[in-house]
Ligand code: GTP
């Protein structure tokens with residue numbers, strides 16, 4: 145193969161002769177002019193260097209683009225063993241939020257509510273049983289960024305605490321522990337620490353990474369610290385969402401109201417959802433006719449990390465289903481019809497490899 149001349153290589157790399165000469169100078173390569181030939185190794189070294197520079201430039205641009213996307217509020221789910229205080233903690237958080245506003249207000253159940261602090265806003269999922277959280281996990285999507293695992297400090301780590309930890313980890317959520325009921329005389333933070341250690345979770349107090357906050361959902365002691373820890377954790381996660389993107393998110397819950405019709409609570413994760421938008425969720429679609437936020441306020445639009453109750457689905461989409469914006473009714477109908485047919489085809493297909501009866505099982 146003929147040796148490459150500088151001007152040929154410059155052309156190949158899509159740069160000017162001057163630019164390439166500058167690079168050769170920096171590499172200490174000698175030449176007479178842009179018509180000089182280069183050794184094969186030199187040409188290869190130049191290509192490698194340019195390749196690296198371009199990759200670095202691309203990475204820098206990608207990082208810049210990411211940084212241009214605004215931060216969003218963390219979405220938090222509260223989990224834990226039965227009677228350890230999940231509902232009490234949510235109630236306390238909800239109450240303190242209302243008291244702050246002094247609205248004493250009419251709150252609407254939309255499956256999530258916001259707590260505003262000086263350090264930022266935190267969104268708590270309060271859908272009963274956190275169906276959405278569990279079922280979406282099976283579909284590989286993510287509802288909550290952070291899971292607060294409530295452990296009653298008089299009781300310690302229990303079977304459903306372990307289950308909650310496993311679920312939260314599988315869902316890719318960051319874990320924060322709340323040692324609850326610290327107002328009780330028999331409460332023992334040490335007991336919670338020991339229980340967590342048995343699960344391989346090392347509290348910060350023991351030199352590990354796990355945040356364990358002593359709280360009382362009854363008195364409110366420590367709840368502020370818990371909120372701060374949530375916000376610090378969220379900051380480290382660098383959560384961002386583009387409000388200009390097409391709206392996507394998750395159905396938190398849905399029901400049929402005798403008067404209003406189908407009501408669905410949606411958590412918007414990306415983009416901005418607007419009244420008049422068409423959305424699909426699984427096999428159902430809707431045209432958003434009205435939206436209400438958790439304060440009971442009618443909204444025309446709502447951005448990332450907010451939950452709203454919407455009117456406009458013809459049938460209730462199931463909790464945990466992802467929803468997405470589609471341009472119009474034609475798209476909405478075609479996409480949902482496709483999904484229905486796909487499911488029906490799956491259902492009639494023979495279930496290969498699955499045991500059909502006891503004999504099969506014992507084979
Ligand atoms: P399930 O939804 O049934 O799993 O329970 P939960 O985890 O939601 O617990 P819940 O908030 O209903 O609390 C259970 C009991 O513990 C209730 O009687 C609460 O009043 C009580 N409780 C919750 N938090 C505290 C606390 O911080 N201190 C004390 N003393 N009691 C608490």
Ligand code: MG
Pocket residue numbers: 230231232
């Ligand atoms: Mg409860």
